[in-house]
Amino acid sequence: MSHDQARVARALLSVSDKTGLVDFARALSERGVALVSTGGTHRALSEAGLPVTEVAEITGFPEMMDGRVKTLHPAVHGGLLAVRDDPEHQAALAAHGIGAIDLLVVNLYPFEATIAKPCAYDDAVENIDVGGPAMIRAAAKNHADVAVVVDVADYGAILSELEAGNGTLGAATRRRLAQKAFARTASYDSAIASWLADHVEMEAAPAFRAFGGTLAQSLRYGENPHQSAAFYRTPGLVRPGVASARQLQGKELSFNNLNDTDAAYECVAEFDPARAAAVAIIKHANPCGVAEGDTLAEAYERALACDPTSAFGGIVALNRTLDAESAARIVEIFTEVIIAPDATEEAIALVATKKNLRLLLTGGLPDPRAKGFSMRNLAGGILVQGRDAAVVDDMTLKVVTKREPTAQEYADLRFAYRVAKHVKSNAIVYARNGATVGIGAGQMSRVDSSRIAAWKAAEGAKRIGAAESLAKGSVVASDAFFPFADGLIAAAEAGATAVIQPGGSMRDADVIKAADEAGLAMVFTGHRHFRH
Template sequence: MSDTSLQPIKRALLSVSDKSGLVEFGKFLESQGVEILSTGGSAKMLAGAGVAVTEVASYTGFPEMMDGRVKTLHPKIHGGLLALRDDEGHVASMKEHDIGAIDLLVVNLYPFEETVEKGADFATCIENIDIGGPAMIRSSAKNHKFVTVVVEAEDYDAVMTSMQENNGATTGDLRKNLAAKAFARTGAYDAAISSWFASELGETYPQRLNLTATLKQTLRYGENPHQDAAFYVTRSATPRPGIATAVQVQGKELSYNNLNDTDAAFELVSEFAAAESPAVAIIKHANPCGVARGESLIDAYNKALRCDPVSAFGGIIALNQRLDAATAEEISQIFTEVVIAPEADEDAVALLGAKKNLRLLLTGGMADPREAGQIIKSVAGGYLLQGRDNGKVTMDDLKVVTKREPSEQELKDLLFAFTVCKHVKSNAIIYVKDEATVGIGAGQMSRVDSARTAARKSQDASEAAGYDTVMTEGSVVASDAFFPFADGLISAAEAGVTAVIQPGGSIRDDEVIAAADERGLAMVFTGMRHFRH
């Protein structure tokens, strides 16, 4: 049963760092006959606007001291916020100690998060940790049966509406909702401080893990219609370009699966530096069905699409350069759920605008594949936390283990293939030719099945395109982990590969190397694995 009890507001305490809407709200309270208490800059702004205001120091009879650190930590403040108005003992204590009830608290906290994001030094960050604010907010929220607490200026309207409709009072439902919001704010604030402190101390995995994020979007449903879902974003001094920073230029609301797949697509295409060459990744169900570099974006797109045009239908397309009109026109030829790019030409936006169901997202930049970070996954009863897979193999990391060494073109393709492997569900097998995938095997329970699946899909795509030979003929192959047996490599050899890249490290490496030598293949070990579960 909802609490609809009304509580009149006769005295309010306003102390905010965010002054937006403060004067208007103060004038409204004054018009309702509310006594206003305030501190520092808030009091000056209100008084300057002609609003009658009493300084907290005058109200408590105790001066503000220690550079403002001690001003609201006083029994007349917390007693006024915490007292139960229907408890005879509390009422008697208020009368005995001359403590008046405070019915409305408006506080937002020192800008600690913003201070950290600006790169301030340790001492400055410490100084921006609010003490009195969280204490008053928690007092008011705990006593929401009688006290209305506001922690964000966006809630002024709700309070004013309630007071206008209820002769200067707020409803129990409103106070309860605002109290929940208040506790969430202080919880997030403490989590931000805790996380910053852990970072300052170099604690990658602190004893207590505190997570904080802000609701960006309530989604229609989750992976399936019977699951509910929402999208939350985290704060950072240097936000990682991607799905959380993207501006949706057009199209209907993104779904849970759209967001998940678009994130996978953009993270993959960000592996390829825009300054080196255009690159395109096409994603379906969080796995790539085509990835390529090209002379132009449209060339890269067509090469990526060629790998598996059937799966690309209804997929997600990510680009590492500014989307141009020619590429947009080509993309519009098939049904696509989402296109994500750092930027887009006006003509490209206009072309895709004709596709009402297509969402176009612009991130403003590319993600750094080498950037450190953490990945959190929920499991029953807890979380798994690990560092982001920001490992990247270079030419210098490769160890040739076969009699034949790979050619220069094979090396380029091998590195490209191994980079794509990092973003494919294990067991992952990737066939590549001329820096374009020509066969992808993902998520199979055995590596040999992934090799055969990728080859079969390539054969299907080749036949559909009318090619004389299968695209895997003359390609290279990458495996995200070592070949436990030679069968996976043999399947790749039968598909026509000429070179292999894999981490190595199996107890049967000698057998796999021997199988490669028998077939005249070149093979390199990376020493780095890219499982993606």
């Protein structure tokens, strides 16, 4: 046996998920591997007729405290941690009658599954595994001699390597398994810490912060083909959206699809389905058209009219059940993804005529007011912030101009501000009668965003043969204050009649004066919606 190889003579199995357990253990036993196991695992193996020793027999103690104490014993941890070529370690094993453990097979109490649905606090606590992570970490630390398996998906590869290696596992395999094991316990502890954070008054910037997730999908590549990528699902009650969705049909979702679809669904969730049907069309994580209507089909037509060129190859998000009328219209142009709370059978059949079009059903809309966090990697660190849960319907709109908005302008101002929250900064949104007519996104100066949005509205007029820009008679929303009057003047020149913005600029007085001179009504929200 080479130095690289470690023979597997004795294995300890203690699993919550018993998928494939008996077949795996039988294959080990047939190779002459001695089996040791705990509680329910021991019962499953014994009932399958396999020779197996219960942990209580080697520790000399029965399972205690409803199974909370069973493997936390030197007879277990000594067998996992002993260095095989260390004479003192070997002498300690011999002196205390401890047998070495060469292979540990553990998967943990289903804490993540427990908190993924409504559960009592005490039930969640009871599903926090203690002995499992302790054994995993011991075996992973001693991976020079011990192999640790935490994923049932690895059973087949382990058996294949044991066969090829005449009962041994290579150092590279043990190292790979150790890395996976530490990642598993880290993810598990992260789930517990995050769940507990929801049940305590946690400070805004705690000294330690844990983030973790479970692989939901390996992706072909990231934003570009030379970037690797994967999608991980975070534990707990999943916010309705991409992570919770069922994909009924279509190609595998890409990194950009997932990112854009999430942006689309978060945007459309700002619109209460009890008030009106709403549709958001997203391209490169920016809305290119958003509208409300009496029906989804009407809302889609109005959203599409804002920028049909950009909508080609976009993401369509709906706030109500996808019906046949709206589905028939959506499939008329190339669309990457449709995401909705649900869909009728007729709608599903219509979408099925486009085999590459992905249809995602989520079962519900995310709450735009819900707390949570977002994070972004920096070189050597992570930026963490609470999600933007501010909703314009909860804001007190302060009229700062001589003219107060009309009832229709108020409705459109709120509509435009809901959209502006989801447009990359600097963001300018023109809207009229519950539909966007021009959107300017992501420019380095706010006046440029305003000019682009006005140009989009003018182009929209040309498409339908209108004599005037679609911005004529519209309202305009800005995600942050106008630092100078020029951006507001550009909006007035485009034909806007009312403005909604956070306010707070050193030159607010100049901007208000310009609005009054142009006859515009303007309201301040006091809430900024930067989106970088």
